[in-house]
Amino acid sequence: MQVFHIHYRNTQGTLMRILNAASRRALDIPSVLAEPAEQHHRVTLVLEVTPKQVGQLSRDWYAISDVLEVHSGAGLHEHGGARPGWAGAHPPASESNGQSARAALA
């Protein structure tokens, strides 16, 4: 299980779009917690996903106009909670394969 925290402006349909990114992949959503967080809102999702889907989902969520931040947590059972989000400025291009162009050059 993977934990995701998504911060968003609570505009019409934004939460539904976030959930739809998971449901269109036929992912079960065993846990959803949406709540106000500071000036905006945050939804915490627990999903069973493949490593490739982690990157795909993050980029899909970030493509939603009113999504502000996407954080991927560690596996629920391994670490019991979320870790900070991406180190870079935006969801990484190849979150799933862990390769970088610099590595490819090596």
Next chain:
Amino acid sequence: MLKGADIVLQCLRAEGVDLVFGYPGGAIMPLYDALEGSGVRHVLTRHEQGAVFAAEGFARVTGKVGVAIATSGPGATNLVTGIADAKMDSVPLVCITGQVRSALIGTDAFQETDVFGVTLSLTKWSRLVKTLDEIPEVIAEGFYWARSGRPGPVVIDIPTDMLKAKKEFSGPVKFTPQVRAADTKAEGGFADTIVALLQKAQRPVALVGAGAKLSGAIPELRRLLDDLNIPSFATVHGLGAVPPQSPYYLGMVGMHGTRAANMALHETDLLLVFGARLDDRVTGDPTRFAPQARIIHFEIDPAQLDRVRACDQAVIGDLADTIPAFHAELRKPPTHSTSSGQASRKTGETWGTQIPDFREWRAIACGPERAELDPRGLAQPTIRFLDELFSRLPEDSVVIADVGQHQMWAAQRYRSSSPRGFITSGGLGAMGFALPAAVGVQLAKPETCVLCVSGDGGFQMNIQELATVHRLGLPIKMVIIDNKYLGMVRQWQQLFYQRNYAETDLSDNPDFVEIAKAYRIQAERLNEAAMREFPVSTETGDLIDSFLHSPEPELLVFDCHPEANVFPMVPAGAALSEMMLEED
């Protein structure tokens, strides 16, 4: 004081809209009542799907936002296929739908549908208007999202009471998005990385998709490819981005792409992707797609990365910015630590000659002889017919293809350098697209020759738009490739379902010539026998010329062999290198 409907129209004008496509009905009536004198021209189609496809045609050929209008309930749901099509193919589209009055929402009122919910997963952005005051902001924001970044569809659902109510109106507004912390563009560092990868690569290639056109970066892309001089090819939506006469161009790639393009893609060790999604029709089996390649993906929308195959380096940003940045780095004088453009060009020339049978493949794909890969010869008259049509088209014509075998034949034979000259429903593959889309294209480009190529199945899916063509007097040239089958499905049934032609027989088609005449449109039939001689007879040539240059709308029905097939073909799930070149 202005009515909500007047405010909507003034906001549309402020967004530069002077042409919309639609179909009236109960909940949207106040908007129609306000049209006269608004400065917005409304084109009545004969079905809401016709309206949304026409708006798409307008948007695809101009790059502007297309606007479709429909009423609530069935009117709105009839837009759904077009909205999905616009999402898949990155078409800027705003759909305005009427909704039942606010007090009735949620009561299953007459012609009530939750169009906001229905289209949520298909739209880039949408709103159900809740107050009269928010109309200007909603329209401004909707247009912003429709045209920004990777363009896409927007739905604005307006309850009928909002359209009728009045308020003081201080004028349209502008929308300014809030910048998000993670909204960044590619930084300059990517360019030297790619140049270094190019220096190491032995077999680099370039794949061009629709994004190159949408960004308006075609001149920059062409200059870059000329300098790189590496084998290059296009997706169906990338056709026209690279001039076909370019010595390094290998044609279309993918399921029905050329052997040259698919084999070069299979053999490459460095793939540069410019604005393409790399969907399954392009990649074949993703686990065997470009198996030796590192992939550099130039893309404006991060959500398009790694969907099918992971890339090694993403270059996020508008191609109009990232291509010149890369090109500038490529042209820098060589240093001890980076490659030079000169080195890259040399690599490209070498690679071309290293591909087995490269020159032969290129000749097949793009050379003047363009040998037909059709051993049984059943498709040759049709292919020759399309060649005759395309070769006689005036420069800067626009070809709109529907969906099916004729679409792939047209894509294979299309030879134009016009970036917006070939339009089709590529991602969604929506039959019935071409005729209404041609209406939108012709209205956007009244002086341009617009050729609409359909199959006998797809043409009947929006055949009612012949009435629109006639009403407007649009000189669209319509061709039906009539094989009396749902041809592409039949081809799959033949090849993969032991010729079980289940429910694909259309041999009881109506007489399309007589149908067109009933719509008061001139029509003729051309038998494929006319295409068996090469070059074609003067009589046939004159018929085609007359058809193409008539100032009136015309339909030409071409009889195609029922069992003609499209080759090459990569079977679903196979690698690009496993193309079928014939039936056995």
